[in-house]
Amino acid sequence: MAEVLVLVDHVDGQVKKVTTELLTAARRIGEPAAVWIGDGAESGKGALAEYGAEKVYVAPAELGDYVVAPKAELLAKLAQDKGAAAILVSATAENKEIAGRTAVKLGSGVLTDVVDVNAEVVAEHSVFGGATITHARVRTGVPVVAVRPNSVPAEAASGAAAEEAVSVEVSEAAKTAKVVERVAEEQGERPELTEAAIVVSGGRGVGSDDFSVVENLADSLGAAVGASRAAVDSGWYPNQFQVGQTGKTVSPNLYVALGISGAIQHRAGMQTAKNIVAVNKDPEAPIFELADFGVVGDLHTVAPQLTEEIKKRK
Amino acid sequence: MNIVVLVKQVPDTATERKLNADDKTLDRAASDGVINELDEYAIEEALLLKEKHGGEVTILTMGPEKATESIRKALSMGADKAVFVNDDALHGSDALQTAYALAQALGTIEYDVVVLGSESTDARTGVVGAALAEYLGLPQLTFARKVDIDGSTIRIQRQTDYGYDVVEAQLPAVVSVVEKINEPRYPSFKLIMQAKKKPVDKKSAADAGIDTGRVGLANAATETVDFAAAPPRAAGTVVKDEGDGGAKIADFLVEKKFV
Ligand SMILES: Cc1cc2nc3c(=O)[nH]c(=O)nc-3n(C[C@H](O)[C@H](O)[C@H](O)COP(=O)(O)OP(=O)(O)OC[C@H]3O[C@@H](n4cnc5c(N)ncnc54)[C@H](O)[C@@H]3O)c2cc1C
Ligand SMILES: Cc1cc2nc3c(=O)[nH]c(=O)nc-3n(C[C@H](O)[C@H](O)[C@H](O)COP(=O)(O)OP(=O)(O)OC[C@H]3O[C@@H](n4cnc5c(N)ncnc54)[C@H](O)[C@@H]3O)c2cc1C
Numbered sequence: 387m388a389e390v391l392v393l394v395d396h397v398d399g400q401v402k403k404v405t406t407e408l409l410t411a412a413r414r415i416g417e418p419a420a421v422w423i424g425d426g427a428e429s430g431k432g433a434l435a436e437y438g439a440e441k442v443y444v445a446p447a448e449l450g451d452y453v454v455a456p457k458a459e460l461l462a463k464l465a466q467d468k469g470a471a472a473i474l475v476s477a478t479a480e481n482k483e484i485a486g487r488t489a490v491k492l493g494s495g496v497l498t499d500v501v502d503v504n505a506e507v508v509a510e511h512s513v514f515g516g517a518t519i520t521h522a523r524v525r526t527g528v529p530v531v532a533v534r535p536n537s538v539p540a541e542a543a544s545g546a547a548a549e550e551a552v553s554v555e556v557s558e559a560a561k562t563a564k565v566v567e568r569v570a571e572e573q574g575e576r577p578e579l580t581e582a583a584i585v586v587s588g589g590r591g592v593g594s595d596d597f598s599v600v601e602n603l604a605d606s607l608g609a610a611v612g613a614s615r616a617a618v619d620s621g622w623y624p625n626q627f628q629v630g631q632t633g634k635t636v637s638p639n640l641y642v643a644l645g646i647s648g649a650i651q652h653r654a655g656m657q658t659a660k661n662i663v664a665v666n667k668d669p670e671a672p673i674f675e676l677a678d679f680g681v682v683g684d685l686h687t688v689a690p691q692l693t694e695e696i697k698k699r700k
Numbered sequence: 701m702n703i704v705v706l707v708k709q710v711p712d713t714a715t716e717r718k719l720n721a722d723d724k725t726l727d728r729a730a731s732d733g734v735i736n737e738l739d740e741y742a743i744e745e746a747l748l749l750k751e752k753h754g755g756e757v758t759i760l761t762m763g764p765e766k767a768t769e770s771i772r773k774a775l776s777m778g779a780d781k782a783v784f785v786n787d788d789a790l791h792g793s794d795a796l797q798t799a800y801a802l803a804q805a806l807g808t809i810e811y812d813v814v815v816l817g818s819e820s821t822d823a824r825t826g827v828v829g830a831a832l833a834e835y836l837g838l839p840q841l842t843f844a845r846k847v848d849i850d851g852s853t854i855r856i857q858r859q860t861d862y863g864y865d866v867v868e869a870q871l872p873a874v875v876s877v878v879e880k881i882n883e884p885r886y887p888s889f890k891l892i893m894q895a896k897k898k899p900v901d902k903k904s905a906a907d908a909g910i911d912t913g914r915v916g917l918a919n920a921a922t923e924t925v926d927f928a929a930a931p932p933r934a935a936g937t938v939v940k941d942e943g944d945g946g947a948k949i950a951d952f953l954v955e956k957k958f959v
Contacts, residue, residue: 564867632821663952684941688945692945
């Protein structure tokens with residue numbers, strides 16, 4: 387069976403959930419081979435084995451010293467050396483760029499933001515703010531596919547996770563954009579927005595930069611916090627938490643929208659959520675068309691009550 | 701400093717967007733065309749760079765005839781001239797073919813910096829900037845929320861999940877922008893009038909150095925197999941808050957095993 391390369395997302399030696407989802411999808415196509423760039427493979431290897439990785443290729447952290455290009459050189463070389471059937475990455479901004487450059491090198495094609503992929507590497511897309519479903523494939527070369535987090539349910543299966551050190555002679559052309567500093571901005575303890583199983587978002591209805599009504603509910607559910615553009619533009623919540631067409635795309639199991647009207651551009655970022663709950667004081671708000679459960683009311687009374695109820699019932 | 705801004709015309713997201721039944725490409729006639737929102741930020745950044753460092757701002761657009769409207773709009777924001785690559789052979793090009801074609805067209809223009817949006821609102825692949833840098837062999841300075849140029853050195857803040865990376869390179873370079881970078885200006889009446897007289901250099905694929913055997917639907921490495929309207933979501937339950945709205949949601953969450 388041909389290998390399917392899976393680019394591993396990891397933080398501090400911990401494998402991110404999306405990687406276990408990608409390994410699950412990779413097993414449909416062939417034999418999953420994880421590609422770990424950077425340190426920490428020793429501690430993360432166990433999780434890869436649990437989700438069926440037969441191999442773990444470990445490449446040096448220095449590939450990250452330059453923007454994207456060296457990682458694409460590594461993936462393209464591995465795909466050729468190992469005769470890979472496909473390359474899967476998570477659909478983050480940087481990984482999509484890696485996918486694009488890798489596909490250019492391989493003379494193949496790239497499919498981005500897919501929500502499902504089958505054994506023949508036919509990928510499903512949800513486009514136009516969720517209004518249309520398309521299926522697409524790559525008909526030339528090794529398909530490079532970027533899969534949205536929370537799209538393919540992870541299923542355990544044991545793999546050998548045989549480690550092999552790999553590297554690539556990084557070309558001069560790939561060393562032209564040098565990362566000279568990495569700056570971490572305040573993240574807090576909450577799960578990362580695009581990875582979270584539950585997202586609680588606040589919109590203009592929150593009414594001020596006091597987002598605690600949203601944050602408290604999120605914390606009671608172990609959820610990430612998101613915001614509509616109206617809330618971000620008002621300066622109530624930082625830009626990196628914006629959900630929607632020009633923000634992050636999330637696909638959680640549960641999305642809670644507080645004081646968000648449900649504009650098409652907001653929906654573009656959350657419509658593939660499995661369950662949607664909305665609180666809005668306007669019964670005509672379009673968000674209710676999507677909601678599995680909705681309450682017409684003031685979020686400043688409904689959300690705190692919900693937070694208390696969750697704490698009580700846990 | 702000569703700057704080229706890549707501007708894509710996209711269907712207005714406020715209107716209904718459709719695919720063509722016959723060749724499964726975007727039905728560009730079905731909706732109003734507007735400048736891709738992030739490309740307005742790219743134009744603004746180019747204008748700011750010009751104000752600081754001098755030079756000319758050229759708009760580069762590839763698209764159908766209709767895209768002329770968006771080119772005029774871009775010129776009315778203050779760009780100096782435009783190159784419009786317009787050829788039926790380009791119809792149905794995928795993201796990598798688009799990057800290839802734009803790279804070839806850039807070969808016919810003099811520039812120090814190429815500025816583009818980090819993502820379009822229609823296809824949303826977000827790969828054109830990276831693929832363009834790959835084709836051109838130029839530094840990839842994408843997802844920029846701040847740009848500084850000092851002599852031949854360019855520095856950006858590249859937005860990341862954890863904050864940002866400071867990235868440095870030598871010109872020429874490819875820069876894509878995120879919306880945090882600036883606030884696009886509105887065209888003034890005077891500029892709108894002037895824009896009508898600004899030169900638009902229309903090029904066929906061949907004029908732009910594009911090999912027509914590499915672009916278009918027939919030569920794309922990707923293929924749309926089928927498409928359909930998404931099944932409507934099953935109608936949910938909406939209740940009015942009678943003082944127990946929070947508790948009712950909690951019931952729902954318990955039933956769905958979130959609590
Ligand atoms: C090109 C483009 C890109 C865009 N990208 C995005 C994007 O990425 N993300 C995004 O979110 N938007 C985006 N937008 C903006 C989008 O069109 C909407 O303007 C935005 O989503 C509105 O945010 P909102 O729902 O918070 O605000 P509003 O539409 O003003 O809705 C606020 C809602 O809160 C309700 N409300 C008010 N007070 C209360 C209360 N006390 N209790 C309960 N409910 C209350 C109101 O009834 C109303 O429904 C984009 C727009 C454009 C043109
Ligand atoms: C619903 C849908 C889904 C698609 N999915 C895929 C896919 O998975 N894989 C694939 O290869 N193709 C896909 N395509 C085709 C792809 O959209 C087009 O090739 C498109 O021209 C380039 O991709 P983009 O808009 O996503 O670029 P992005 O990378 O999102 O755009 C970034 C920037 O590139 C610049 N730019 C892009 N196009 C042009 C242009 N024509 N002229 C000037 N500047 C431009 C703009 O500055 C823009 O802001 C899809 C198309 C549609 C309609």
